[in-house]
Amino acid sequence: MNPPVTVREYAWLTTDEIESGLDRAQIPPSAFKWLCDLNDSFTKAGTALAQIAGQCWLRLDNFVGVLESPCGMRLEILPKHFEQGDCIALNRKLLCKMIQTAFNLKTRQVGPADLTLFDAPLSEWVMLQFLLELDNLVKRGLRFDYHRVEEEQRYLRGQLDIVRQIRQPPGRQHQFQLRHDVFLPDRPENRLLMLALQKVCTATQQPDSWRLAHELRGLLQELPASRDVKADLKLWRNDRLMAHYQPVKPWCELVLGESMPTAVSGNWHGISLLFPMEKLFERYVEACLRRTLPACATLQRQVKQEFLCRHNEQGMFQLKPDMLITQNTRRWVLDTKWKRLDQSTNKYGLSQADFYQLYAYGQHYLRDQPQGEMLLIYPCKASFDKPLAPFRFSPQLQLWVVPFDLELGALVDRQSEPLPLWRDSSTAQLS
Structure with a gap:
């Protein structure tokens, strides 16, 4: 190795x-x-x-x-x-x-698994979280299901298959053709968990994870592993009886590579x-903003409502801003960029193509707004730690370039300008 x-x-x-x-x-x-x-x-x-x-x-x-x-x-x-x-x-x-x-993954922080103490590669962290959730699931109990079995026996069990029994050849009338149900843990959810567990057993290099993985494998050795991951994922049930399976599902998908x-x-x-990293930053910003929006505001991701132009009554070149926030009749367009800005350089390192893109978003998504405002969000760095002065496309349309604090999970607003969207220490609001 x-x-x-x-x-x-x-x-x-x-x-x-x-x-x-x-x-x-x-x-x-x-x-x-x-x-x-x-x-x-x-x-x-x-x-x-x-x-x-x-x-x-x-x-x-x-x-x-x-x-x-x-x-x-x-x-x-x-x-x-x-x-x-x-x-x-x-x-x-x-x-x-x-x-x-x-x-939206929930973790069980137990001893060395704590995020601030667990100093191991990302894959080891994911595998340990999967094992902890699976261990908790096994302690609560796996879900079983009934499976219909058709077999031939010398004794009666379950239901006699009359048609097959009548068709028995001479000399085999002493054998009974039976149908009965067996209560087994062979379900799509358990098959996926077993496949992920087998993968972790062979991949982990952490002693604690290796030991826990093989203990769980011994307990679940009678479970078959999934042979068709995509098909079994479609059959994964999310009803009330399967509620205790929900915490382990996203970790199982990560281990199996099905949520990448x-x-x-x-x-x-x-x-x-x-x-x-561009997509991960976008989803991280979206998840953080959802937690801070007031109840009267909604956030839509990857909106596909407008086109850049129309040709023969058909829309061409779909416009898809990263996020669109709506509150009553007001709208804000938000776009994220994983790029370093520097306030001490000419044009701050901003891209002209990004501004063309935001201008197109504003012209189509904010055309009915008396004052259209957009946010272009970059990661917060020492060279870019406060919002820039607004960029005005027209008297009715302006763009804010705002840093996002990755550690706090919030937009940075030093209140030097009245940003349309911010989070302070006590509450989140839209102006």
């Missing part, structure tokens, strides 16, 4: 002998070839995992998470956010928090958790 490799977004990976760090690291040739093949599959799907530079260098894109290669190398990719102090621990803690919030924004293609998956 190769030692784990920890890097940040946009890090360089090579097969050459170099001193490894967060921004460049050495990996085995077999893992390098696997990453190149994986990047080809991503490129065919319309995105890119990395940029290939020569025969022995590649540069990662803005994906974060964990990748496990067939040769056993585990690559952990962290966000490029903290630059000082223990960057690995801080960025890992931040990534776990963003995933937990974005996917970007799935890892190919025949080998291992324990791979891969997230586009």
Whole structure:
């Protein structure tokens, strides 16, 4: 087993002998070839995992998470956010928090599993949380289901199948054709949990997780593993009788790789958790804002109501802002960008293309507003720690560029300007 490799977004990976760090690291040739093949599959799907530079260098894109290669190398990719102090621990803690919030995951904080104390790669944290939830589920009791069994026996049990019994050949009339129900734990939910547990047993490298995983595997050894993950997920019931299964479901999906924004293609998956940082930031901001909105306001994600233009009475080029907040008759358009801004530089590092995009959103989604206001949200950094003065497209339309504090999970408002949306220390409100 190769030692784990920890890097940040946009890090360089090579097969050459170099001193490894967060921004460049050495990996085995077999893992390098696997990453190149994986990047080809991503490129065919319309995105890119990395940029290939020569025969022995590649540069990662803005994906974060964990990748496990067939040769056993585990690559952990962290966000490029903290630059000082223990960057690995801080960025890992931040990534776990963003995933937990974005996917509405509940964790059982027990001893070393606490997010501030558990200093292990992201995949180990996910596997431990899955094991803790599964352990709690087993203690509460698995759900069983009745399965119809048709068999031939020398004694009567259940219901006699008259038709099959009459058709018995001479000399076999002493055998009974029976139908009866057996109460078994063979249900879609349990099959998925068993498959995820088998995956964790072979992947975890933490002693506590390994021990708990094999204890649970011994208790559930009679359960069959799922052979069709997608089909069993569709059959997962969410009714009242299955309420105690709900806490473990999202962790099971993460372990099985079924809730990834970007799935890892190919025949080998291992324990791979891969997230586009742009999408993860968007979902994290959305989840945090939902918690702070007043009851009279609603937040819609990825709205698809307007088009850039119409041709032959048909809409063309759909406009999809990240979020749209509505309160009574007022609307706000919000868009997120995972990018560093610098208030000391010319134009702050803002993109002209992003402004064109927001202008199109405002013209179509806010055209009936007496004062249209939009928010362009970037991560809060030391070089960008307060909102910029508003950018005016017209007297009726303006754009705010606002930092978002990833640790607090809130928009930053130093109240230097009356932002249309903010959260203070005691309450959340819309102006």
